[in-house]
């Protein structure tokens with residue numbers, strides 16, 4: 568019998584306990600032994616819970632119990648999760664986590680400790696909720712050189728965009744619904760400002776390119792500046808606006824990474840991904856494009872990924888060799904100024920000649936009831952530096968700028 572502890576009994580923690588309890592028999596067959604939850608750590612009391620006897624408040628009870636072989640960290644954040652995870656690994660216990668902030672900021676260090684101790688640090692649930700993506704990347708796609716990854720990586724923002732565009736729901740109402748459904752981060756700015764998507768693309772890029780990509784270095788934008796006018800122009804463009812985290816191997820050998828709202832053409836496999844669903848496109852040199860799709864947030868989908876990691880952790884008696892990346896000084900990350908992209912730009916009060924003097928040969932978009940003097944267009948592919956300089960010259964005539972991606 569494998570005895571495990573669950574740290575945090577919130578959305579994902581309670582889902583993890585529920586999935587382990589309801590699928591006990593199936594898990595026994597798959598893990599080769601029974602998985603028993605010996606402890607649940609949380610700050611609150613749960614006197615009415617059927618698991619009330621398992622609750623503890625002192626992490627040291629878990630750390631010092633030699634029977635515990637796997638610790639599931641689903642508290643979130645860095646404090647105290649980092650200390651709990653690091654000390655568990657140092658004590659020779661495998662750790663499973665859904666905590667993308669922790670993996671994005673401390674992944675290289677924690678993977679190194681896990682390897683030194685001969686245990687595992689697993690985090691399938693940290694990207695894409697219930698979608699299998701971490702294990703497919705380092706196992707099933709291991710024959711490939713990964714050239715690009717792009718994804719709708721945040722369920723909350725995709726849910727909000729879908730509700731606003733399809734159902735005309737106000738931003739705040741859509742966010743409130745996402746919170747009620749358990750999709751949103753404790754601080755929803757992490758979702759709507761792109762921070763969560765940034766952590767996830769950093770994890771995917773670290774794994775794909777073999778060196779730690781730290782979130783601090785990555786240009787990150789959220790969805791708060793998107794307007795109904797931008798949505799209307801995007802329809803005329805023939806696509807949809809999605810928050811995309813992407814990482815791409817560049818000709819100079821560096822890796823460009825960015826999180827931004829983007830016009831995505833309707834032919835893209837990412838364009839029709841709505842509600843809480845996520846999709847992750849991986850471009851391998853042998854496979855071409857492979858797309859992973861499913862629910863990117865929520866109690867049971869996320870718990871599914873956590874419990875699958877637990878099953879593998881209890882079966883393994885050594886560290887995974889392929890789930891690994893080195894620490895890095897970020898010198899392989901492309902300077903954002905050098906990234907070359909097309910852009911959608913919306914302006915007021917400039918002529919077409921002035922627009923083309925700034926951006927070069929542009930293609931114009933239209934929308935119903937556009938006011939006199941409004942222009943919207945797609946620029947040619949230009950560097951971020953050139954686009955930022957042109958946009959700065961527009962001053963308050965600029966109404967919007969969204970990148971165009973061709974995934």
Ligand SMILES: NC(=O)C1=CN([C@@H]2O[C@H](COP(=O)(O)OP(=O)(O)OC[C@H]3O[C@@H](n4cnc5c(N)ncnc54)[C@H](OP(=O)(O)O)[C@@H]3O)[C@@H](O)[C@H]2O)C=CC1
Nearest residue numbers: 575576577578579608609610641642643665666864865869
């Ligand atoms: N929700 C989702 O859909 C997904 C979440 N994740 C990630 O999973 C992690 C957990 O998310 P989620 O379950 O939604 O978060 P919740 O806030 O719902 O759950 C966290 C739980 O941990 C408890 N907790 C906080 N501090 C401590 C502590 N020091 N010791 C013990 N327990 C503590 C909280 O108690 P209290 O409420 O009293 O503070 C709460 O019960 C996060 O990293 C999140 O980003 C990943 C994928 C999807």
Ligand SMILES: N[C@@H](CC=O)C(=O)O
Nearest residue numbers: 721722723750752864
């Ligand atoms: N807040 C996150 C939760 C899952 O990672 C999201 O909405 O995607």
